[in-house]
Amino acid sequence: MTSDHSDNWDLHTPEVQAMMGVFALHWQLEQRLNDARLGEQLGRMECHLLLLLVRPCRMGELARLTMKAPSAVTAGAGALERQGLIRRVRDADDGRAWLLELTQNGHARRRQLVADASEVFYETSGLTREEARILAGLAQKIHNKAVQSGAVGPCEGDQT
Amino acid sequence: MTSDHSDNWDLHTPEVQAMMGVFALHWQLEQRLNDARLGEQLGRMECHLLLLLVRPCRMGELARLTMKAPSAVTAGAGALERQGLIRRVRDADDGRAWLLELTQNGHARRRQLVADASEVFYETSGLTREEARILAGLAQKIHNKAVQSGAVGPCEGDQT
DNA sequence: GCCAAATAGTTCACGAACTGAAGTATTTAA
DNA sequence: TTAAATACTTCAGTTCGTGAACTATTTGGC
Numbered sequence: 001m002t003s004d005h006s007d008n009w010d011l012h013t014p015e016v017q018a019m020m021g022v023f024a025l026h027w028q029l030e031q032r033l034n035d036a037r038l039g040e041q042l043g044r045m046e047c048h049l050l051l052l053l054v055r056p057c058r059m060g061e062l063a064r065l066t067m068k069a070p071s072a073v074t075a076g077a078g079a080l081e082r083q084g085l086i087r088r089v090r091d092a093d094d095g096r097a098w099l100l101e102l103t104q105n106g107h108a109r110r111r112q113l114v115a116d117a118s119e120v121f122y123e124t125s126g127l128t129r130e131e132a133r134i135l136a137g138l139a140q141k142i143h144n145k146a147v148q149s150g151a152v153g154p155c156e157g158d159q160t
Numbered sequence: 161m162t163s164d165h166s167d168n169w170d171l172h173t174p175e176v177q178a179m180m181g182v183f184a185l186h187w188q189l190e191q192r193l194n195d196a197r198l199g200e201q202l203g204r205m206e207c208h209l210l211l212l213l214v215r216p217c218r219m220g221e222l223a224r225l226t227m228k229a230p231s232a233v234t235a236g237a238g239a240l241e242r243q244g245l246i247r248r249v250r251d252a253d254d255g256r257a258w259l260l261e262l263t264q265n266g267h268a269r270r271r272q273l274v275a276d277a278s279e280v281f282y283e284t285s286g287l288t289r290e291e292a293r294i295l296a297g298l299a300q301k302i303h304n305k306a307v308q309s310g311a312v313g314p315c316e317g318d319q320t
Numbered sequence: 321g322c323c324a325a326a327t328a329g330t331t332c333a334c335g336a337a338c339t340g341a342a343g344t345a346t347t348t349a350a
Numbered sequence: 351t352t353a354a355a356t357a358c359t360t361c362a363g364t365t366c367g368t369g370a371a372c373t374a375t376t377t378g379g380c
Contacts, residue, residue, distance in 0.1 A: 008214060012214065015274075015278040018281065051172075058357085059357075060358080068339090070357075071339070071358085075338090133174050139177050139182065144286070145285060146286075220328060223329095229368055231329085237329095
């Protein structure tokens with residue numbers, strides 16, 4: 001009963017298979033995270049920012065990490081601030097920049113988000129702890145490369 | 161130079177790491193696929209449908225596989241049909257349903273899409289062939305589970 | 321055969337999320 | 351002190367997808 005998609009998985013190349021898995025997991029995570037449980041007041045961007053803010057971070061940096069335009073970070077930060085989850089602090093090194101920093105509530109909310117997200121992750125991925133760890137290993141490489149090449153144009157850059 | 165995100169990767173749990181990798185790869189793929197190369201006339205949905213249509217498939221089935229509403233499939237199918245890449249055929253088993261089926265041009269376009277997507281996949285993920293194969297293995301599990309649980313509500317179980 | 325209910329797909333108005341360009345505040349350097 | 355660069359903000363516009371109401375076809379009871 002587990003392979004009855006009438007989707008012929010084997011007809012796809014490994015690369016396409018991988019992409020489909022990534023797409024599927026991504027959609028599921030977004031759905032479940034925003035939709036069902038934690039989506040109380042948090043949009044996609046807000047969730048993502050919350051996840052990234054393990055420690056204070058400049059908005060420009062967050063824009064790079066999320067691969068969104070700076071204006072998207074502004075909007076997300078506004079929402080989080082309005083809910084008292086983050087606080088804006090001027091960067092001591094550069095008075096033009098803001099550091100986003102979790103408040104007490106923000107830390108609590110983040111812990112909850114991480115817990116819920118992990119649960120959703122296992123539920124929707126069907127992976128074991130072990131497999132999740134393997135995926136996390138690949139993810140680090142992917143994230144590094146993606147953030148790196150995402151910062152530059154489509155062609156220049158990574159001559160590695 | 162490869163770990164200079166000033167993003168403290170190690171502070172995240174494996175689950176969150178995996179999610180971030182998935183998010184990053186997903187965004188990159190969307191960007192590069194739609195934006196740069198193949199996005200000639202194809203939106204997200206059109207690309208996705210094209211990938212799935214290795215063989216004729218009912219629209220409802222495609223809605224399940226893509227995890228989108230049926231109306232989204234209608235729109236995508238319309239675009240693909242207008243470009244002569246697919247053809248609508250009545251399902252012999254059920255006259256209410258349509259089968260989407262690639263035309264000659266559609267097959268060619270799909271081959272090109274798969275080739276380009278694979279290239280983009282390796283470029284943006286930074287993975288080796290071997291790692292891609294590992295990821296594809298996990299992806300099958302993920303895709304199975306996601307499509308399965310995506311078809312029903314968040315709580316009830318398709319015990320079929 | 322005929323009617324009602326269920327199912328497959330379609331249409332359309334709407335909302336969420338993101339972008340890009342123009343604007344404000346601050347730094348850097350001449 | 352002034353000009354250029356940088357960090358963020360504002361806002362209008364685009365894209366994508368949903369959900370509800372609609373059409374067409376099947377299914378099942380009479």
